[in-house]
Every structure is written in structure tokens, then in C-alpha cells.
Amino acid sequence: MSEISRIHLLHAAMVAALVICWFVLPVYHAGNLARIMVFAIYAMGYNLLFGYTGLLSLGHALFFGAGMYGLGLAMHLGGVSAGPGILAGLIAALVVSGIVGFLALRTTGVAFMIVTLMFAQAGYLAVLLFGTYTRGDEGFVLPQATRALLGVDLSDAQNRYFAALLLFSAVLFFIGWLVRTPFGRCLVAIRENEERARMLGYDITRHKLMAVIMSGTISGLSGAAYCLLFGSAQAAFVAVPYSIFPLLYVLLGGMGTTLGPFVGTLFMFYLIDWSGGNMMVAGFVLVALALFAPAGILGEVRRRLITWLP
Amino acid sequence: MLDIQGVSASYGKVQVLYDLNITAAAGEITCVLGRNGAGKSTLMRVIMGLLPTTSGAINLNDTCVSILPPHDTPKHRIALVPQGRRLFPELTVGENIEVGLMARSFKGKKRLEMREKVLELFPRLRERLKQQAGTLSGGEQQMLATARALAIDPAVLLLDEPGEGLQPSVVEQIQDVIRTMRAQGLAVVLVEQRVDAILSLADKAVFIENGRNLETLTQAELAADPGVIRRNLGV
Amino acid sequence: MEFGPHLMLATLEGAITAAILALTAVGLSLTFGVMRVVNVAHGEFFMLGAVAAWFISTAIGGHPALGFIAAVVFAPLIIGLLAASADWLVLKRLEYDPERTIVATIGLLYIIQQGALIGFGPNAQPVEAPFSHRIALPWFEWGESGFEMYYPWGLSTNSYKLFIIFAACAILMGLWVIMTRTKIGLVMRATQQDRDMATAFGIPVERVYALTFGLGAALAALGAVLIVPVQQAYYLMGHDPLLLSFIVVIIGGLGSLRGTVLAALLIGMSDGIISVFFSPTLAKIIATLLVAMVLVFRPQGLFGKGTH
Numbered sequence: 043m044s045e046i047s048r049i050h051l052l053h054a055a056m057v058a059a060l061v062i063c064w065f066v067l068p069v070y071h072a073g074n075l076a077r078i079m080v081f082a083i084y085a086m087g088y089n090l091l092f093g094y095t096g097l098l099s100l101g102h103a104l105f106f107g108a109g110m111y112g113l114g115l116a117m118h119l120g121g122v123s124a125g126p127g128i129l130a131g132l133i134a135a136l137v138v139s140g141i142v143g144f145l146a147l148r149t150t151g152v153a154f155m156i157v158t159l160m161f162a163q164a165g166y167l168a169v170l171l172f173g174t175y176t177r178g179d180e181g182f183v184l185p186q187a188t189r190a191l192l193g194v195d196l197s198d199a200q201n202r203y204f205a206a207l208l209l210f211s212a213v214l215f216f217i218g219w220l221v222r223t224p225f226g227r228c229l230v231a232i233r234e235n236e237e238r239a240r241m242l243g244y245d246i247t248r249h250k251l252m253a254v255i256m257s258g259t260i261s262g263l264s265g266a267a268y269c270l271l272f273g274s275a276q277a278a279f280v281a282v283p284y285s286i287f288p289l290l291y292v293l294l295g296g297m298g299t300t301l302g303p304f305v306g307t308l309f310m311f312y313l314i315d316w317s318g319g320n321m322m323v324a325g326f327v328l329v330a331l332a333l334f335a336p337a338g339i340l341g342e343v344r345r346r347l348i349t350w351l352p
Numbered sequence: 353m354l355d356i357q358g359v360s361a362s363y364g365k366v367q368v369l370y371d372l373n374i375t376a377a378a379g380e381i382t383c384v385l386g387r388n389g390a391g392k393s394t395l396m397r398v399i400m401g402l403l404p405t406t407s408g409a410i411n412l413n414d415t416c417v418s419i420l421p422p423h424d425t426p427k428h429r430i431a432l433v434p435q436g437r438r439l440f441p442e443l444t445v446g447e448n449i450e451v452g453l454m455a456r457s458f459k460g461k462k463r464l465e466m467r468e469k470v471l472e473l474f475p476r477l478r479e480r481l482k483q484q485a486g487t488l489s490g491g492e493q494q495m496l497a498t499a500r501a502l503a504i505d506p507a508v509l510l511l512d513e514p515g516e517g518l519q520p521s522v523v524e525q526i527q528d529v530i531r532t533m534r535a536q537g538l539a540v541v542l543v544e545q546r547v548d549a550i551l552s553l554a555d556k557a558v559f560i561e562n563g564r565n566l567e568t569l570t571q572a573e574l575a576a577d578p579g580v581i582r583r584n585l586g587v
Numbered sequence: 588m589e590f591g592p593h594l595m596l597a598t599l600e601g602a603i604t605a606a607i608l609a610l611t612a613v614g615l616s617l618t619f620g621v622m623r624v625v626n627v628a629h630g631e632f633f634m635l636g637a638v639a640a641w642f643i644s645t646a647i648g649g650h651p652a653l654g655f656i657a658a659v660v661f662a663p664l665i666i667g668l669l670a671a672s673a674d675w676l677v678l679k680r681l682e683y684d685p686e687r688t689i690v691a692t693i694g695l696l697y698i699i700q701q702g703a704l705i706g707f708g709p710n711a712q713p714v715e716a717p718f719s720h721r722i723a724l725p726w727f728e729w730g731e732s733g734f735e736m737y738y739p740w741g742l743s744t745n746s747y748k749l750f751i752i753f754a755a756c757a758i759l760m761g762l763w764v765i766m767t768r769t770k771i772g773l774v775m776r777a778t779q780q781d782r783d784m785a786t787a788f789g790i791p792v793e794r795v796y797a798l799t800f801g802l803g804a805a806l807a808a809l810g811a812v813l814i815v816p817v818q819q820a821y822y823l824m825g826h827d828p829l830l831l832s833f834i835v836v837i838i839g840g841l842g843s844l845r846g847t848v849l850a851a852l853l854i855g856m857s858d859g860i861i862s863v864f865f866s867p868t869l870a871k872i873i874a875t876l877l878v879a880m881v882l883v884f885r886p887q888g889l890f891g892k893g894t895h
Contacts, residue, residue, distance in 0.1 A: 098686070145883050152625070153886040156837045160879035163830070167872045282830070286627075286693065293690050322701035328694030332687045333680055400787050426789040434787075440780045443773070451777050454770065455789035504788070 046222065049300075049352045053218050056301060057211045064203050074315075076203045078307050079210040080267050081287070085295070085303030086213050087260030088288035093297035094221055095253045096233030100155045100285050101142070101162030102261050107169065107280030108138040109262025111176065114275035118182055119175060124191040128266055135262020136255060138165075143254030147247065159285065166280040181276030189270055202271045209267055210304075213260055218300050218352055220256075229253055230298075261288070294331060296340030300352045305339050353377050354399070354430075354508050354539050359408035359418070361398050368394050369563040371408065376508065376556075381530065381540040383554035387585055391563035392543045393435055396512050399541070400432050401425045412508065426455035431501035435512035435543070437493045439500070441486030445477050448485050448496055452503030470499045473529055491522035498529060509533055512543045527553060547581050550574070559584045592726045592742040593863065599724075599744055601859025603817070606755035607810045609851035611828050612835035613759065613844060614806030620842040621779040621799045624683050627692040629807060630829025631699040635666050636808025637820035638707050641714050651816075655717035658812045663805035670804030671797045678800070679793055696825075703822040716816035720746040751813050758809065759848060766844065775799060779842060807832075831858075834878050840888030850889060854878075 060079070064072050084106055091097050112134025113127040122130065146157045170178045189196045196202055220226045228249050231239040240246050269275050278284070287310075288303075295306025310324070317323035335342045344351040354376040361369040369391050376382040386392050397403040399410060401422035410418040417428050431452075440448055449470060453463050471478045474495040480488065485496060494514060501509060511530065515523040530553060534540055544550050550557060557574055559566035566584060574580065615629050639662035644654025673695060681687040722745065723738045766772035778785040778795045786792050807828070818824070835854055839846030854874065861870035881889065 145879070148883050149886045152841070153837065153882045155625070156833060157879045157882045159830075160834070160875045160882075164872050164875040164879070167868050167875065171866070171868045171872065282826070290690070290693060293686060297686075320701060321697040322705075325694040325697030325699075325701065328697065329677055329691050332691035332694065333677065336681075336684070336687045402783055402786060421791075422786045423789050423791045425787065432787050434784065438781055438784045440777050440784065442780055443776060447773060447777075450773060451785075451788050451790075454773070500788070 045350060048350060049218055049222075050215075052352070053211075053214055053300070056214070056304075057207070060207055060210070064200065064207075069199070072203060073199060074311065076199075076206045076271070078311050079206040079304070080264055080271060081291070081311075082304040082307040083210055083213050083267065084261050084264035085288045085291040085307050086217055086300075087257045087262075087264060089292045089297060089299075089303045090217060090220075090229075090260065091253050091257035092289065093292055093299070093302065094226065094233060095229040095250065096236075097250065097253070098155055098289070099146075099158040099254075099257075100282075100289070101158030101160070101165075102258070102288055103280045103282070103284035104142065104158075104162040104165040105135050105139050105258035105261035106265035106268075106284060107165055108134040108258075109265030109267075110269045110275050110279055111169065111265075112262065113266035114182065114184065114269045115175065117184055117188055117270075118275075124189060124196070124270055127270065128191075128263075131262055131266030131269070132259060135259045135265070139255045139258020139262070140251075142258070143251045147250050147254065159282070162280065162285050163282070166277060166282075169277045169280055176275070176277065179277045181274055181278075184269065184273045184275075186273065189273055191270075196271055197273060205271060206267065209263065213263070214300060214304075221300070221352070225249070225252070233298075290328070292338070294328075294338055296338030296342070296344065299338070299340040299344060302338055302340040309339065353413060354541065355411040356395075356399070357409050357411065359398060359410060360406045361394060361403050362406050363394075363403070367406070367563070369398065371564070372560065373565055374558050374568075376539045376541045378507070378539045379534060379537045380555040381534050381542055381553050383550050383557045384541060384543045384560065385545070385550065385557055385581065385585065386560040386566070389562075390560050392560065393512055394563070395560070396432060396434070396510050396541075396543065399430065399508075399510060426504045429456075429505065429507035431504050431506035431509055433494075433497045433501045433509070433511045433514055435516065437497040439485040439488075439493055439497055442484055444482050444484055445488070445496055446481040448500050449477075449503050452500040455504045458505075466503055466505055470503050473502065473532070474499050491518050491525075494518055494522065494526060498526065502533070506538060508539045508541065510541045510543075513545065514542075515544075515546060515549055523549070545585065547578070550581055551578055557581070589739070592724075592739045594860070595724060595726065596742060596744075597860045597863035598856070599748070600863065601856035602752050603748055603814075604859045605852045605855025606752045607814045608828075608831055608835060608855040609759060609848050610755055610810035610813075611807045612832040612839070612847050612851045613762065614803040614810070615832040616803075616836045616839070616842075616844055616847040617775075617799050617806070618803040619836055620844075621775060622683060622796050623685075624678065624688045625685065625692070626800075626803075627689060627829070628695040628699060629803070629832060630825030630827075631696050631703075632666055632670055632804035632825075633807040633811045633828045634703060634820075634822060634825035635669075635699065636662050636811030637714075637815040637818070637824060638703055638822070639665060639808065640812045640815045641707070641712050641820045644714055650717075651715040652717035654714075655812075655816075659809065662812050663809040666808040667801035667805030671801030674797045674800035675793075679796070683796075700822060700825070707820070707822055709822065711819040711821040713819050714815045716745075716747040718747055718750075719816075722746055722749070747816060751817070754813055755810070758806075762806075763844075771798075838878055838881055838888050843888075846889060 063075055088102050091099060109131040113131035116122045116130035117127040142161050146154055149157050169176045186197045194201050196205055228239065228244050232246060232249060236246060291306035291310055292303050294309055296302030313324050313327060337345055340351060356372055356374040359369060359372045360367065384392050384395065394403065398405055401420060405418050409416050412428055415428060449467065453466055458466055476492060477495055477499055488496065514526050530540055542553060551574060554574060555571050557569045569580065611633055618624060618626055640658035643658045643661060644651060647654040647657055677691050678688060681691060721743050723743045725736045726739050726742060728735050766776060774790055774795055778790055778792055782792055835850045836847055839850030858870065858874055
């Protein structure tokens with residue numbers, strides 16, 4: 043079987059497994075999975091920039107928030123329906139990531155981290171400043187009636203689950219395809235040795251900018267999906283912890299792997315759940331992971347067992 | 353005597369030195385020659401302990417130094433004048449030398465003695481003691497790097513392309529210091545690429561290529577056939 | 588209150604912010620600059636300083652000055668040792684790899700924060716200042732009989748607050764003396780400037796790193812001990828200092844302690860002053876964007892020398 047076919051089969055199997063999960067798992071866990079899948083989209087977006095291109099951003103919550111408030115404000119204040127709302131969210135994320143990319147890519151390494159962090163902080167503070175529209179920390183709720191797309195009520199648990207699964211699968215297949223294109227391979231080349239890629243004649247700046255925009259837009263899609271499916275928007279989602287989470291999920295699950303972000307999100311979610319919100323357990327697990335499994339869960343699997351893992 | 357026996361070394365998975373054998377006797381200048389990328393600077397790092405050996409051993413007289421922690425190297429009186437000088441750029445001239453003196457924990461009289469000795473060799477440095485090392489000229493930097501190494505009162509002095517990018521008068525001065533050190537009984541290991549320097553200084557020439565021994569010639573053999581240098585360096 | 592006196596008050600508040608920020612940021616500058624590690628848990632060391640101060644002063648009781656002195660001596664010591672062990676046990680083993688260090692220090696952040704929540708509790712606890720005297724501040728006005736000095740109503744400060752500023756200056760100067768005039772300072776500076784050559788000249792770099800890491804944490808803790816009588820101890824209080832310290836260190840320029848102090852002054856003072864006159868949120872937005880722009884157009888910071 044060719045490499046590409048194996049990868050597609052793996053992804054398809056993953057999606058099939060998730061379909062089965064809905065019917066097999068108790069309601070509580072199935073509900074969790076819907077949430078996990080939405081955040082996994084966020085993590086996959088982050089992985090594109092960090093895991094594949096090697097750029098560590100500390101400000102992705104800005105993109106998540108752009109999607110969330112793009113959709114949320116359009117529907118809440120503008121009264122648009124879900125379809126245009128999603129579009130609004132995506133466009134907002136696209137524009138914001140374009141601007142941030144244009145400015146922040148003038149820096150590298152640590153400066154890049156801080157610049158992205160600063161933009162995200164400014165975004166968070168802006169959400170608070172314009173509290174009359176955004177309701178700040180308290181946030182606002184989208185009425186159930188508005189959360190329907192093409193006649194499907196998305197506040198229903200089953201519809202919500204499969205909507206999340208649909209989006210998740212779409213993004214998963216997109217990334218699986220993208221990283222095998224010349225563009226995707228160039229991103230990896232940039233991560234491995236930027237100077238060399240430049241000397242081989244690749245337009246590094248353009249590639250990086252595209253990576254930021256794609257990464258930001260996917261993250262925005264996650265934010266918009268969250269707002270639409272779970273009906274709320276809050277400033278907290280644009281704050282620093284929500285910039286750290288995708289980094290964590292990706293590092294945990296395996297950076298530069300297609301399924302790593304999902305695994306990382308799943309792992310972290312249940313780690314916190316089982317420790318009863320006791321973050322100390324999570325803390326020890328993270329330290330242990332840094333010490334013993336630096337490539338992340340799937341990263342280690344890829345290193346030691348399944349070398350063809352995408 | 354510094355005895356490198358069957359030493360191999362790797363950067364991660366990439367092997368760079370293969371089973372090298374080199375001896376450097378006290379009171380002699382042993383030149384290590386090879387093309388760019390032959391492994392000369394890597395060899396320097398390995399002797400200093402900055403890169404571990406994957407096989408073989410490096411012995412200084414009766415002590416095996418290759419198994420020691422790298423920061424113990426000065427205690428065994430091995431000092432490096434690295435390629436590109438590698439001074440501490442924001443420390444002053446005096447402070448750079450001080451780091452050398454601290455390496456052997458010289459105190460009181462001995463410390464002042466060594467400091468004087470080193471400044472005698474390079475009077476220009478004495479005038480610039482409070483100047484930041486990064487602001488010195490190329491030649492002065494080379495002098496300082498050499499002074500810093502000599503401050504530990506070494507038995508083995510490693511120099512990696514000391515004349516690179518310097519004007520002839522400074523190169524002369526450095527070469528005089530190297531000869532003085534030889535006369536004082538140090539084992540000098542000199543990495544060089546310039547033919548004239550090699551011919552005027554080397555007691556022994558060790559050619560390496562791709563991390564392996566090529567051939568080893570004495571000073572007499574070099575003098576008899578100077579062209580061998582160019583042939584081996586592929587110049 | 589009129590503009591003039593109001594500005595003076597704001598300047599004073601800004602100076603206090605700048606003073607504590609300088610201490611905390613210099614602590615980070617040491618670890619970040621010397622070891623090149625992003626220590627996400629740095630703010631938690633700050634928080635631990637405040638929490639420790641509360642524990643110590645509660646345990647000692649009596650006159651608050653006793654507890655204060657004990658806290659100033661012991662809190663940084665204990666927290667410094669804690670940090671040094673964390674470096675020795677964990678970070679060293681990671682070989683200071685940037686990504687692994689971030690994950691490990693995030694883990695450390697969760698451990699310390701949760702530990703504080705369990706041991707200290709979710710509520711903010713006040714710590715009494717060792718001394719506190721109201722000091723009325725004079726203001727000048729051009730009156731009928733020439734330049735007059737008077738004491739506007741509401742324009743006052745506190746002797747302890749003034750003490751904070753002096754204490755921070757003294758500590759920073761002490762640190763400068765240590766860094767430039769002692770053996771250990773020379774060792775730390777050499778290690779920062781060229782790690783390999785430091786090793787080649789006998790410096791046990793890993794031990795220096797543990798010391799640096801401990802010292803950085805101790806400075807943050809000391810800053811917290813000083814500010815806690817003004818601010819209260821709270822288990823989440825590490826968040827803002829972490830953010831601000833990073834901004835200050837980057838803006839000031841990596842590896843430049845002088846740059847860090849100057850940047851702390853700049854950012855602390857402007858944050859304090861702008862917050863008094865304008866909406867704090869707007870002030871923060873402007874400050875944040877300014878920081879980003881400085882870095883975009885001058886990535887090495889205001890005083891940095893570019894990468895090495």
C-alpha cells in the first residue's frame with residue numbers, strides 16, 4: 043500500500059472510530075468528545091505553525107477569539123444566521139492572522155513569541171475595553187433558536203457531536219493532504235533548516251506568512267465552532283492560558299503529527315477531569331513528559347514503533 | 353606527552369572522527385593539518401572535553417583525560433586558543449585574563465606572578481586592561497586569547513588557526529610566543545593551514561582527512577619535500 | 588485634586604511598580620539571559636515569596652517588623668534553593684532544550700500554583716507592613732507672595748512605600764557590585780557570554796546555571812516580600828509579574844541587566860502614571876502594542892546587542 047493511501051486509511055479509521063464512539067459511549071463522555079474535537083481543531087491549527095513550520099507562537103488565542111467573536115458578535119448583535127456567522131468568523135480570523143503575520147514575521151525566535159503574546163494580550167484587553175458589545179469576562183450567550191444551520195438544530199447533543207466531527211474530519215484531511223504537498227514539505231524544510239531552505243530558492247517569507255494565515259484561520263474556525271455549537275463567548279478564551287493550551291496539547295500529543303493534536307487535547311482534558319481539577323497532577327505529568335517523552339505521545343510512537351505515522 | 357589513541361567522536365548520529373592516533377611531545381610543536389572540514393577543530397574540542405569520545409582514549413602522561421568532566425581540563429594544564437578567538441566579549445582584557453587565572457585557582461603571589469608573566473609577553477594588553485575585549489583589534493584579540501590560555505600555566509597548549517585574518521607583524525609576534533612556549537617545554541598542538549607557518553614552526557606534521565589519519569611527517573621530511581603539504585591539503 | 592499633585596502621586600505609584608518590576612525582571616533576565624531558558628514558572632516564584640512572607644510573619648507574630656525581617660532573609664533563601672533544585676533535577680536533565688523546558692516549566696507552574704492553593708488557600712491574605720507612617724507631600728504653587736509650598740489634601744504617601752523604592756535600589760546596586768566586582772559575578776558573566784569557553788576555563792557551567800536559576804527566583808521572591816504589605820498575598824498573583832517581566836527583559840535586551848533595569852523603569856513608570864489618569868485597560872492596550880512594535884522594528888530590544 044502506498045504511503046498516501048495508508049495515511050488516508052488511518053485518518054478514515056480515526057473518523058469512523060469517532061462515529062462509533064457516539065453510539066457506544068455514555069452521554070457524558072460523548073459530550074466531552076464533542077468539546078475535545080472542537081479544541082482539537084484549534085490544536086491542529088496551532089500544530090501547522092508550530093509542529094510543521096517550527097514557529098512558536100504564544101498568541102494563538104487571538105485567532106481563536108477572532109473566530110469566536112467574529113461569529114458571536116455577527117449573530118448576537120448583527121442578527122445574522124449561522125451560515126453567514128461562520129463566514130464572518132473565518133474572515134475575522136483570516137484578516138487578524140494576516141495582519142499579525144505581516145508584522146510578527148519580521149521577528150524570529152523569542153521575539154516572535156513575545157510579539158505574538160503581546161498582540162493576543164492587546165486583543166484580550168480590547169475585548170474587555172469594548173465590554174458594552176462583548177460583555178467582557180462575563181461574555182454573552184447565543185440563544186438556542188439561532189444556533190441552527192441548514193435546518194439542523196446545533197444545540198442538540200447529537201447534531202452538535204456530528205457537526206464537530208464533520209469539521210474535525212475536514213481539517214484533519216486537509217492537513218493530512220497539505221503536509222504532503224510541496225508547500226507542506228517546504229514548511230518542514232523551514233523548520234529543519236531555514237537558511238538551507240532559503241538557499242535552495244524557496245520564498246521563506248511567503249511560506250511563513252501563508253502558514254500563519256492558515257494556522258490562524260483554522261484556529262478561528264475552532265473558535266467560531268465553539269461559539270456556535272456551545273453557544274457562548276467569553277473574554278477568557280482570548281486570555282493567555284488559551285494561548286498556552288494548544289502549545290501544550292501539541293507538545294503532549296506529538297508535534298508535527300497529524301493526530302497528535304487530537305491525542306494531546308484528549309489526554310489533557312481527561313487528565314484534568316480525573317484529577318478533579320487538581321492541576322498538580324497535570325503539572326507532574328507534564329514534567330514527566332518533558333523528561334521522558336519529549337517528542338510527545340504520538341511522536342514517541344512514531345520514533346519507536348510506527349515510523350510512517352503522518 | 354599528550355597521547356591520542358584510537359579516538360572516535362560523533363555529533364549525534366554523524367561520526368566525524370575515526371580512530372585518530374596522534375602524539376604530541378613536550379617541547380615540540382605538533383602541527384595538525386587538513387582541509388576545511390577534515391575534523392581539526394572537532395579534534396580540539398575533543399581534547400578539551402567539550403565533545404565526548406565515542407571510543408579510544410586521550411592520555412596526558414599517565415592520566416586519562418578523556419573521561420574527565422570537561423570543566424576539569426584546565427586542572428590538567430591543557431589550554432585552548434580557539435579558532436576565532438572566542439573571547440568573552442563584554443569582559444575587559446583584565447577580566448578575560450582573570451578567568452584564565454581562576455581556572456587554576458591561583459591565589460596570592462602565584463596569581464600575581466602568572467599575571468605578570470602573561471602581560472610581559474603581550475605588553476600591548478597591559479595598556480588596555482580596562483577595555484572590553486570585543487572592542488579590541490583582531491591582532492589584540494588574538495594576543496588576549498593566547499594570554500588567557502597561558503594564564504593557566506599549561507603543559508599542553510592547543511592553538512586553532514591563530515594567524516587567521518591577521519596582519520603579518522602580529523602573526524610574527526604570535527609565532528615568536530609559540531616558539532618561546534616550545535622552548536619552555538610545553539607540548540604545542542597547532543592547527544594550521546598556511547604553508548609558510550607550517551614550514552617555520554612544525555617539528556611534526558600530522559595530516560588528517562575526513563576525520564582519519566592520512567600521514568605523519570617529521571620536520572626533516574617536510575623540509576625535504578615542502579610540496580607534500582600542498583598535495584595533502586589539495587591546494 | 589489638581590493635575591500637578593495628582594501627577595506626583597501617580598509618579599510615586601509608578602516608581603513603586605517600577606522598583607518591584609525591576610527586581611522581578613532582573614531575576615528573569617539572569618535566567619533567561621544566562622541560560623536562554625523560558626521559565627514560565629518565574630511568576631510563581633514571585634507568588635511564593637509573598638505566600639512565604641505571610642506564613643513567616645504569621646508564625647512569628649508579635650511586631651510586624653520581626654516577621655518582615657525574617658521574611659526578607661528566609662523567603663528568598665528558601666525559594667532560591669527550591670528553584671535551584673528544580674533546575675538540577677529537571678531542567679539540567681532536559682539539557683535546556685527550549686521546547687522541553689517550556690513544557691517542564693508549565694508543569695512546574697501548575698504544581699506550584701496548585702500547591703499554593705492547597706497550602707495557602709484561595710483567598711487573598713494581607714500582611715502588615717513593618718512600619719507605616721503617613722507622610723504628607725508638599726506641592727508648590729505660584730501664589731500672590733511668590734513661590735508657595737503647601738500640603739494639598741489627599742496628597743500623601745506612606746513611609747513604607749518610600750522604603751520599598753530605596754530597598755529595591757539598594758538591592759539592585761548590591762547585585763551590580765556582586766556581578767562586576769566579585770569572583771562569582773565574573774564566573775556568571777563569563778558563562779553567559781560564552782558557555783563553551785567558560786567550560787574550557789574550568790567553570791562548572793551546570794552548577795553556575797543552578798546558582799543563577801536560584802538567584803533569579805530569589806530576586807523575584809524578594810520583590811514579592813517587599814510589595815506584599817501593599818498588595819496582599821494571593822495564589823494567582825504570579826500571572827501579571829510573569830508577563831511584565833518577560834516584556835521588560837525582551838524590551839531591555841537579552842543579556843543586558845542595565846537594559847532590564849531601564850526598561851523596568853520605563854514600563855513601570857508609564858504603566859503607573861497612565862493607569863492613574865486613563866482607563867487602566869486602555870493604558871495596558873497601548874503599552875502592549877508599543878512593546879510589540881518595539882520588537883517588530885528592533886528585535887534585539889532597546890539595549891540588546893543582537894543574537895549570540
